[in-house]
Amino acid sequence: MPQKSNSDGGVGSTAELDAIVVGAGFAGLYMLHRLRSMGLTVRVFEAGSGIGGTWYWNRYPGARCDVESLEYSYQFSEELQQEWQWPEQYSSQPEILRYVNHVADRFDLRKDVELDTRVISAFFDDANNCWKVRTDRGDSVSARYCIMATGCLSSRNMPDFEGLEEFGGSWYHTGNWPHEEIDFTGLRVAVVGTGSSAIQAIPVIAKQAAHLFVFQRTANYSVPGRDGPLDPAVEQRVKADYAGFRQSNSAQPFGASTVISDELAMDLEPEERRRRFQTQWDKGGGLPFLGSFADLILDREANAAAIEFIHEKIHNLVDDKTVADLLAPKNTFGCKRLCVDTGYYQTYNRGNVTLVDISGAPIERINRDGLTTNGQDYQVDAIVFATGFDAMTGALLKIDVRGSGGVKLGEKWADGPRAYLGLGVSGFPNMFTITGPGSPSVLTNMLPSIEQHVNWIAECVDYLGENELTRIEPLVEAEDEWLVTVNEVASQTLFTSCNSWYLGSNIPGKPRVFMPYIGYPPYVEKCKEVVANGYEGFALSA
Numbered sequence: 331m332p333q334k335s336n337s338d339g340g341v342g343s344t345a346e347l348d349a350i351v352v353g354a355g356f357a358g359l360y361m362l363h364r365l366r367s368m369g370l371t372v373r374v375f376e377a378g379s380g381i382g383g384t385w386y387w388n389r390y391p392g393a394r395c396d397v398e399s400l401e402y403s404y405q406f407s408e409e410l411q412q413e414w415q416w417p418e419q420y421s422s423q424p425e426i427l428r429y430v431n432h433v434a435d436r437f438d439l440r441k442d443v444e445l446d447t448r449v450i451s452a453f454f455d456d457a458n459n460c461w462k463v464r465t466d467r468g469d470s471v472s473a474r475y476c477i478m479a480t481g482c483l484s485s486r487n488m489p490d491f492e493g494l495e496e497f498g499g500s501w502y503h504t505g506n507w508p509h510e511e512i513d514f515t516g517l518r519v520a521v522v523g524t525g526s527s528a529i530q531a532i533p534v535i536a537k538q539a540a541h542l543f544v545f546q547r548t549a550n551y552s553v554p555g556r557d558g559p560l561d562p563a564v565e566q567r568v569k570a571d572y573a574g575f576r577q578s579n580s581a582q583p584f585g586a587s588t589v590i591s592d593e594l595a596m597d598l599e600p601e602e603r604r605r606r607f608q609t610q611w612d613k614g615g616g617l618p619f620l621g622s623f624a625d626l627i628l629d630r631e632a633n634a635a636a637i638e639f640i641h642e643k644i645h646n647l648v649d650d651k652t653v654a655d656l657l658a659p660k661n662t663f664g665c666k667r668l669c670v671d672t673g674y675y676q677t678y679n680r681g682n683v684t685l686v687d688i689s690g691a692p693i694e695r696i697n698r699d700g701l702t703t704n705g706q707d708y709q710v711d712a713i714v715f716a717t718g719f720d721a722m723t724g725a726l727l728k729i730d731v732r733g734s735g736g737v738k739l740g741e742k743w744a745d746g747p748r749a750y751l752g753l754g755v756s757g758f759p760n761m762f763t764i765t766g767p768g769s770p771s772v773l774t775n776m777l778p779s780i781e782q783h784v785n786w787i788a789e790c791v792d793y794l795g796e797n798e799l800t801r802i803e804p805l806v807e808a809e810d811e812w813l814v815t816v817n818e819v820a821s822q823t824l825f826t827s828c829n830s831w832y833l834g835s836n837i838p839g840k841p842r843v844f845m846p847y848i849g850y851p852p853y854v855e856k857c858k859e860v861v862a863n864g865y866e867g868f869a870l871s872a
């Protein structure tokens with residue numbers, strides 16, 4: 331069902347296409363590949379000057395994946411997964427960027443990607459049953475399908491610090507790191523934030539800086555990553571049956587090879603329980619530690635046992651007891667994303683590192699020479715903001731998206747996102763969201779989740795074409811029911827017991843709603859069922 335394409339793209343173009351894809355990270359690139367292989371005309375718009383999404387933007391020192399390289403990779407091409415050789419067990423940002431660029435070249439994807447082009451609006455045209463998309467470079471393009479591959483963690487959160495414009499030094503956000511090498515040697519540096527990004531960057535910056543001040547509002551749990559070279563024997567074993575490896579991973583709660591214990595923490599004697607935590611701690615990585623027991627994020631007592639173990643580790647690793655007390659998190663274990671580090675806690679034993687507790691007193695203002703908090707001035711030459719993202723909905727809502735009848739997505743989502751399976755939104759026909767709110771996305775190894783969504787969307791588009799249908803959108807009832815399910819599952823866990831970006835509570839004024847769906851394997855089954863039942867929960871028409 332390919333349609334005519336009357337433009338070859340370029341700045342200020344108008345075109346009629348089969349599909350527009352917004353974003354050229356792992357999701358957008360694979361979507362392009364799938365749709366183009368089906369003979370459709372597709373254009374991808376990407377705000378960045380390069381492809382790779384997360385791994386293009388987040389070049390901060392120490393940036394690394396916390397899912398094993400052999401799993402945080404595409405599986406759609408057996409040749410690709412056999413050919414590619416990962417040097418390390420967990421990949422660094424430059425290595426992942428090298429990989430994604432290789433994929434783009436290997437599958438000739440670049441010719442349909444417009445870089446440096448931000449989509450500013452997407453309006454559904456009821457009369458012509460198509461999407462009209464405009465960009466900040468003057469493109470005006472129409473297409474039957476609009477696919478949002480805008481990323482769950484791509485809209486940076488830069489708090490409105492008073493006086494930042496007066497600051498005389500340099501400042502950076504981890505999510506928009508410069509392309510040139512930043513050398514902090516001899517500088518006094520401030521890092522604001524202690525989430526995953528900060529926890530990776532702090533040990534590296536501390537080694538360069540004359541002095542590093544870490545401004546911590548909320549302490550976070552972190553476990554050692556224990557990165558190292560990829561064992562060739564493991565690589566060989568996986569590559570001998572890559573499909574089987576992927577298949578068995580897809581049955582795991584996080585879509586990764588880590589087996590989550592089916593034992594309950596409190597069923598073991600204290601010493602035995604401790605030994606289990608120690609084994610997983612020694613293995614390294616976030617998922618292995620989370621998988622120590624089945625109920626760490628379900629049961630308060632089990633959770634408290636994990637907290638006790640990590641607190642003890644922090645006190646063993648950090649020399650100064652007052653600093654260790656401040657670093658020991660007070661909130662529920664695992665309700666924020668578990669951080670993974672390389673020598674994070676030990677960094678506070680260095681003479682050139684100061685932890686500044688801002689839990690009771692926010693950063694008051696920034697001035698020419700540095701930051702002020704709690705009435706005290708900290709003079710610095712550089713500030714690194716590791717303040718995170720407006721997750722899951724931020725990038726979508728930055729676009730002026732209007733569905734059937736001109737309904738604004740921002741208005742529809744005023745009380746929080748409503749989407750069916752995180753794949754589509756009622757009232758927004760022929761628009762798909764890859765890893766949208768209501769899908770497991772950020773609670774999984776994201777590469778398989780992305781591929782599962784892209785495959786589902788591609789098969790859906792193919793089905794519509796084959797059956798001479800031109801329009802699909804979720805039914806309001808199906809969307810409402812799914813929202814109830816998402817909330818019901820979340821409420822049975824401890825995820826909702828602290829303020830996290832999963833709940834949107836890191837962004838002032840954002841509705842407090844748990845956005846991802848917990849339960850990867852049942853979710854995949856549900857998506858299959860929907861298809862088997864003739865796209866149950868969706869309205870299809872010609």
Ligand code: FAD
Binds near residue numbers: 357375382484776
């Ligand atoms: P992204 O990679 O975010 O790409 C979206 C792209 O859309 C961006 O390039 C953006 O510029 C573009 N875009 C957005 N809006 C517009 C617009 N209006 N117009 C044009 N372009 C637009 N996941 C894991 O599973 N394991 C990890 O270890 C892990 N580590 C991470 C580390 C960091 C620092 C971050 C931020 C995220 C991490 N993630 C991790 C999640 C990661 O985002 C996903 O794994 C994956 O890279 C997402 O791919 P994507 O294509 O969906 O989105």
Ligand code: NAP
Binds near residue numbers: 394397524528546667
């Ligand atoms: P984040 O987890 O949201 O952390 C942001 C940090 O900034 C928090 O410590 C937060 O404090 C602090 N902060 C925000 N606003 C502040 C303010 N106004 N004043 C002082 N402090 C402020 O963001 P992130 O570290 O960029 O990580 C986001 C997600 O990306 C992760 O959860 C993970 O999913 C992914 N990621 C993964 C890896 C990896 O290991 N592979 C690495 C980086 C990122 P509060 O907690 O008090 O709000």
